[in-house]
Amino acid sequence: MAHIYLYSPSGAVRDKAGFRRALKRLQAQGHDVEVDPAALASHQRFAGDDDTRLAAIERAAASGAQVLLTTRGGYGLTRLLHRLPYEAMARSVEQGAAWIGLSDFTALQLAALARQGMPTWAGPALMEDWAGEQEPDDIMQACFDDLITGVGEGTGWRLPAADFKAHPWLAGEAGWAAEGAVLWGGNLSVLCALLGTPYFPAVEQGILFLEDVAEHPYRIERMLTQLLHAGVLGRQRAILLGSFNRYQLTPHDRGFNLQRVIDWLRGQVSVPVLTGLPFGHVPTKVMLPVGRPVDLYVQGREALMFWGD
Known part of the structure; x- marks a missing residue:
């Protein structure tokens, strides 16, 4: 299946049990899930201070993963827009990476489009869509699977x-x-x-x-x-x-x-x-x-x- 890189560019992940549950679900689907070292970092309401979250985005861009998936939204990306590694992010897309997220992730998506013409995907986030006690939504999961397998049109x-x-x-x-x-x-x-x-x-x-x-x-x-x-x-x-x-x-x-x-x-x-x-x-x-x-x-x-x- 896919190499998925999980990183936290915005709000802190508070629900650690939900995080583990979501991680296990993706792994059970056969994905190779790589977790950024700062995915569970916390600074005030953020997933680490600005430097920490910026470094996480840089690692995601350099990971070689097929899917770069945010853990959650919240707030924090607008603070980083003048410092994002736009060229590295665009290179990762050229090499086949899909940047996926929603909510606060909109800031990265629109900035990357404005600065580099870089396409991204509006879609699920780890905590929003895989961390709940109920099974993930069938339509969401099917659309995610279609992207990974390259059949989504x-x-x-x-x-x-x-x-x-x-x-x-x-x-x-x-x-x-x-x-x-x-x-x-x-x-x-x-x-x-x-x-x-x-x-x-x-x-x-x-x-x-x-x-x-x-x-x-x-x-x-x-x-x-x-x-x-x-x-x-x-x-x-x-x-x-x-x-x-x-x-x-x-x-x-x-x-x-x-x-x-x-x-x-x-x-x-x-x-x-x-x-x-x-x-x-x-x-x-x-x-x-x-x-x-x-x-x-x-x-x-x-x-x-x-x-x-």
């Missing part, structure tokens, strides 16, 4: 009925397509934090996907407004929304919820806003090739995305 999902009320032309016989568009995005909060910096990719006519966790809908709208006023949203061919979860509405909201935000967004842009993308801080997630051209097709209620050669 795309993904798909069923669009909610609300998407057709907002975009009735999607239901036409001809459907809708965006071909050869660069897929990019990730965690909305992290992405917005990079706006106006050298680490924000200047993607034109791309497909932007977004997700977030523990952010109230009004904060989600505020971040989308920032991207709107900065001209980012209007320069895309489509906006894909994954999971936005683990937030709490209050009586003060008076009906202001996530769907209201989506409705508002659709009134601000002329491109399709498609929901239901199986990605985010949820068990069922697909693999997404950040920084690579993809073909997106909508036919009926089926959305299909292809990136295979």
Whole structure:
């Protein structure tokens, strides 16, 4: 199977039992799992101080592993963006390495894309997806396996009925397509934090996907407004929304919820806003090739995305 290198570029791993459980699961699948020496380091809320986490990324880039998998997200990578070993990371990709993660990992992904045009994968993280007491999600595991075996060529999902009320032309016989568009995005909060910096990719006519966790809908709208006023949203061919979860509405909201935000967004842009993308801080997630051209097709209620050669 695969040589997997586990490293911790962001938050500290507190659940040591979950870490061991996740490690055993990957090993039971036949993978050669190499654990970075600082994977369980701790400094304040981080997996070691900045130098420690930077050294872990450098070791990952030099490991020769097929898969470079983060242990978890949290916070910490934006502190390192001006020091990342971009050339070494890009060389590892040229040699066949896949950098995989989500959440705070979005900072590394977008910075690598902006600085080197380097593709990465939005996908699972060790603690998020293999450490729980329940078995890993079947779809997540299948998508991960497809990447490792080199047979992954795309993904798909069923669009909610609300998407057709907002975009009735999607239901036409001809459907809708965006071909050869660069897929990019990730965690909305992290992405917005990079706006106006050298680490924000200047993607034109791309497909932007977004997700977030523990952010109230009004904060989600505020971040989308920032991207709107900065001209980012209007320069895309489509906006894909994954999971936005683990937030709490209050009586003060008076009906202001996530769907209201989506409705508002659709009134601000002329491109399709498609929901239901199986990605985010949820068990069922697909693999997404950040920084690579993809073909997106909508036919009926089926959305299909292809990136295979």
